[in-house]
Amino acid sequence: MICCLNPDCPNPLNPNGKKFCQSCGTPLVSLLRNRFRVIRVLSDEGGFGRTYLSEDIDKLNERCVIKQLAPKFQGTWSQKKAMELFAQEAQRLQELGEHPQIPTLLAYFEQEGCLYLVQQFINGDNLLKELQQRKKPHTAREIQAILLDLLPVLKFIHDRNVIHRDIKPENIIRHKSDGRLSLIDFGSSKQFTARVQNKSGTSIGSHGYSPLEQIRDGKAFAASDLFGLGATCFHLLTGTSPFQLWMECGYAWVSNWRQYLRTPLNAELDWVIDKLLKKDIQLRYQSADEVLRDLMPKQPLALPPAGKSTATIPVTKASNLPKSYGLLRILVLGSAFIMLFGFSESWYKHFRRIQTTLSSRLIHNSPSKNNPILGQALKINLSKVSLFKTLQGHENSVLSIAISPDGKTIASSGDDGYEGLRLRKIQLWNIATGTQISSLNTYSGHVNVVIISPDGKTLVSGNDDSSIKIWNLVTGRQIRTLTGHSDSVHTLAISPDSQTLISGSDDNTIKIWDLATGEQIKTLTGHTFWVRSVAISPDGVILASGSFDKTIKIWNLAKGYSIRTLAGNSQTITNVAISPDGKTLASGSRDRTIKLWNIATGREIRTLAGHDNTVTTVAFSPDGQILASGSRDRTIKLWNIATGEEILTLAAHTNTITSVTFSPDSKTLVSSSDDNTIKIWRLVE
Template identity: 75%
Template sequence: MICCLNPDCQNPLNPNGKKICQTCSTPLVSLLRNRFRVIRVLSDEGGFGRTYLSEDTDKLNEHCVIKQLAPKFQGTWSQKKAMELFAEEAKRLQELGENPQIPTLLAYFEQDGCLYLVQQFINGQNLLKELQQRKGYSAKEVQAILLDLLPILKFIHDRGVIHRDIKPENIIRRKNDGRLNLIDFGSSKQFTNIQNKVGTSIGSHGYSPIEQIRDGKAYPASDLFGLGATCFHLLTGISPFQLWMENGYAWVGNWRQYLRIPLTTELEIVLEKLLKKDIQERYQSADEVIKDLTYKQPLALPPAGQLTRKIPPTQAPDLPIKYTLLKSVVLVSAFILLFGFSETWYQQSRRIYASLAARLNQHNHRPDGEEALGQPPKTALRNIVLSHAIKGHENSVSSVAISPNGQIIASSGDRTIKLWNLATAKQISSLNGHSQQVNIVVISPDGKTLVSGSDDNTIKIWNLATGQQIRTLIGHSDSVHALAISPDGRTLVSGSDDNTIKIWNLATGRQIRTLVGHTFWVRSVAISQDGATLASGGFDKTIKLWNMGNGNPIRTLMGNTQTVTAVAISPDGNTLASASRDRTIKLWNLATGEEILTLVGHSNTVTSVAFSPDGTILASGSRDRTIKLWNLAKGEEILKLAGRSNTITSVTFSPDGKTLVSSSEDNTIKIWQLSQ
């Protein structure tokens, strides 16, 4: 189909090959700037133009967004103002696009009397649509949203930019990793510390503060008000614009009366200060909000490389306690006495006490005889050398898999799958068939079959030797991000953003059953070595264990405070490892579901985990751009591999355990050689 670029056209889609629009008789443009193919209209800008979903033919038809400015009234003040704002938006994206949570500017040009701005397409759903589907958010979820968005606001404010239109429609949750992205900088403006002139009123009523609506002035505190109003909307389900109209074009006097659920004291205090009418009483910077949201939490994450062990509440550790830790215990006890002996505070005190005991349990001895607590272990179990860095994908590499014979690497990225010789790092072939991004690839235990999952909602099965597509499995109604093949090679398991898990006969492609239980996107699956147990993790912060034989649920593991991004099962089938956005890795007893210990060391989301073939080492990749290797017997960090310029998306060991392969959003695959 060819899309008509006349912003007034009522039916812009036309069959291929047409030169003139069948609805409005406007000449059709097959490619803007001989590069961008417009697919369909995303939104109408009220006569000033439209926003279109498009394809970038220079990037393997990757999706992008094109904003069009086509004002009707040439030479008017409104046209001049619209052109100024449009140019400013392009400039802002050019300046701010280095942030991974802000769309990147791809092009800005004029053609046929219209201005066009081309930007990165964020594949996901805005928070307003998400709210309409789920009907509400918990206090913890809103706090997580705040902590995801506040660093973006700090980033733009540090560069002298005010967004001026913070609202749920302009916040998109990206499907591939769940991170929030801030879009639509059409209202953004450069600011100085002193603004004497009255500016143009801009923003969205109900979300914008009084100084912005009445006086046209905007400061970092103005964006923070919009963030507070957004959180109010998510918590109550009530539009601030609706309340703004009902209250005589003013913000409500008591926002708490609309709450559906109780808030934590910390969150209530933060929202109260975000929503202050008087700008002087409001938060002045994102840093101030982050400080109030984080420093009061009862249990902070330990330093990098440190291990937190679970100690039963009945077990009193008999350890020599140093003064500093003894003082911490006393302070905790005083805190409990001050606030009462409720069950909640008792449980929190036990967790804190267990954490302190764990720190004591792993102290190291310095050469001078002094004890050092919380220091990264000096164990040098293995050395590791980077042998190859492969850059063959146009964009982010989402996953890698190694064939059972250790000779081939399969990687997914863009809409393609690439096969590489592991020894030489040379490309063998490129497999094309998916219409959208390929998220995951796995290889069968016999090394004959490759399976891929994609944003096009399909699973494709390939002959690994020939690269020929065998069949396409259709059943999921949303993106496929997780795949696993049973050890006997007969069964395929897939996890999807439609919140379901499907089990397939790999040989025939027949769907066996659908597992329903997760309440949000399923992003990881793993099968035990005996083929009896399936583990799945998702955005609902849970891990679920299933009986592979009949599909019945075994139990749900609830210990993560954020999204479970990856799960893996040890070769002996005894241990489950899970990674999370809460920056931790948890190890569980697969048979009992008991949490064994928590590995803490990454400074951002842990995106992937993999056991070595002998089960002694765990590799983890993270959004902090590092890979860590852990000694599982001691619970120690062995090595940290840095040097990546973006998120690590996956890690995997070769069957002989001598090679580690990782992929990243920096478009590369790295091959590491391990030695004793």
Template identity: 90%
Template structure:
């Protein structure tokens, strides 16, 4: 389809091959600037243009967003102001797009009398839509998580003397894969200078979310953005729109905002929200650091996500360690402190170089390598790694893959609502069927190879006959999206984890719900069952891992101490080791029996999204938002190799039963098959 770029066209989609729009007669443009293919309209900008979902053909059809400025009233003050803000937004994205939670500017140009701004596409829903879909307000823990995610982003832009001026739920998007929040729409942002501070300007912002000094005087400060953040949190906590309250009573609502709460907040969050919402700017927080100080008084380990996030190394008794450990420990502690106050990207890279160097020296000088009585851990190398196939067939992101127990079939699912089966040896598609349930977050095949199960965004679970592709039944019981599944080794029990914060245990044969496990306080995004079927592990966005007795359904222990959300868990083939991946870019190994942390793998430059053990238990594969796959030596903790695997986030990785082939999927719409040679 070709999308018409006339902002007034009532039906802009046209069949391929057409030269003129069938609806309005406007000449059609197949590629903007010979690079960007416009797919469909995302939003209308009220007569000034439209925003389109597009593809960047120079980046293997990677999704992007094209914003169009086509004001109707040429030469007017409105047109001049719109052009000024549009150019300003491009400039801000150019300056700020290096941050992973701010869209990157890809291009800015004029064509056929219109201005175009092209930016990175953030795949997810904004917080207003998320609030509407969940049909219930957010709780205190969720709001604290949102604050800890967004405050470092605001600090980043404020440190560069930029004020956003339009903080509200619509301008905050949660990425579908890892839950990270992105701040968008810098069209209202302004460079903060002495001139701006002392001069009244044009009122820009959203009523109810923007503070008095911004709406009345046209002045904006860091504290102004913090008011917008407070109003956003209020909206999410209560379900009540600050805009509606502003229409009814102006700013009077900020003095009695607590009356709209359904349940009281904890003391720390109550204090923070109250001070964020002060009408008088002098009584309000003046900086992000002040907010963080109050928010984190009783949770020093809950460091906010930032571009400078680094891993922590488990503390060990100093008397048993070589002296170099003391130096490394000092560097790590200093880095944790710096994370809180946000240093630059270059400092972070320099620190990582120091950390890598020290880690290498530790390995060389550790007791294992120097003690002749201790057998050295086996070194794993690959003569070569070959990309043997790249499978294309999904229209959008491939969210999950699984391999059949005989190693012959790949099953995949995506946000196009389709499940596809592939011949692993030939790469040919065997079959495709539609769940009619919207996005399919996860797909899994039972150990006996007879059943395929999917977890869906509409909160349902569907069970299929793998051989025939016929749907057997649909399981309902969760109240939010199902993102993770596991099946017991005897193929009798199904485990599901959901964004309703619960884990459910099902009889796979009958579909009967056996039990619901509660304990997590945020989304459950990963579950894994031990090879003997006794232990269940779960990872959550509440930053904890829980170990459960599967048969009796009770929690054995909670593994805490993670500074960020847990995105994935996997259990080794011998059932002794648990691996966890996190948004802090690290992978941790745990002793399942004792709950003690064994070691930490550091190397990814962004969120770890997926983990898989090889069948022989020697190798751990990890996928990441940094678009790479890394292979790790479990025994030594060494990184064996890095595969620059995809052009977008790696969503899933899986080994074949013989450990010789690795399969990966990605937001770049592809599945890749890698052959590992010893």
């Protein structure tokens, strides 16, 4: 399809090969600037242009967003102001796009009388759409997580003297792959200078979300953005729009905002929201750092008692520590100092690597019965890892992959479709040749996850519409649909005997199903946020689950009760996997690390650090020697399980890695990505 760029065209999509739009007669442009292929309209900007979903052919058809400025009233004040803001947005993205939670500017140009701004595509929904879809307000815990995710972004832009001026739910997008929030739409942003502080300017912002000094006087400060953040949190907590309240009673609502709450907040969060929403700027928080200090737990700079876990140092009993205990103490103190006072991201990254390496060595030199990996060091030499083939068949992100037990077939899920009719596809591929075997259309929400049963007979998919679909893998026919979850299904696991199905959902629950009959056996509750990963031990006895509530739970699968909770992570858990011998659990997190745990004792074995962004997926090789991890940093890393050492890094994908999995013989690795591709790697020893 080719999209018409006339902002007034009522039906812009046209078949390929057409020279003129069938709807409005405008000449069609196949490539903007000979580089960008426009796919479809994302939004209409009310007479000033449109925003389009596009592909960058110079980057292997990577998705991007193109904003078009085509004002109708040439020479007017409105047109001049629109052009000023448009150029301003490009300038801000150029300055700030280095941050992983701010879109990167790809291009800015004029073509045929219109201005175009091209930026990175954030694959996800904004917080307003998320609120509308979930049909219930956010919890206090979820709001605190949102604050902790966004405040460092605001600190980043404020430290560079930029004020966003339009913080609201529509301008915050949650990435589908890992839940991280991105701040978008810098069209209203302004450089914070002495002139801005002392001179009234144009009133820009959104009523209800922008504070009095911004709406009335056109002045904006860091504290003004913090008011917008507070109003956003209020909206998500109550489901009540600040704009509607502003229409009814102006700024009076900020004095009695608590009356709209369904349940009272804890004292800490109540204090923070109240101070964010102060009408008087002098009484409001002045910086993101001030808010973070009130949100972070007040803990003294001291070494934790022996046996207690921390967020940064692998758990080790004091009695097992070597003589170099003082060095470990220094590492803990240094970590606490960084958490409280902060350093640059690059300094922190290097510190974490040094810290993890030293801690790993300390523990490795102190064998313990609680650590099943120690004493089994095995040197792994991969003489050659080659990219065998890249599979291209999905039109959008490839969200999940699975390999059949015979090692012959790959199943992949993605969000493919067209305007109006969305065909959510599951693709089946021949792993030996890389050719597509067949395609299964689900006609439902995003197919978030696919899995193949150990007996090779059944394919199961988990969908965004909260359903689970069961398929005959051989015939490709759908057997049944399971319903019971009230929100998206993002993770699945099947027991070794192929009789039991496990599903995890954004409704915070885990459900156990009879795979043969589709009967729901039990619902496991305990997580307080989205369940995004589940894994079953090889003997079918243990179930592990990872959640955005920053915890991992270990369950007795047969009896359906929780054995223990692992809570040593400082950020959300994105993925969990259990080793082939059933002794070790690996967890990936948004804190950019992988943790290895002793399943029997619940103790942390070691932390693997090396990725530069969120770890999105982890997988053990069937021979038990290698752990593969994928990340938002667009790389795959292979680790020696026995030593914790990084073996090598695979860098060929051009976007977030969404899934990795090994073939049954451990000689092939398959990866999927938000770059719309699947890659097959050959591992040779």
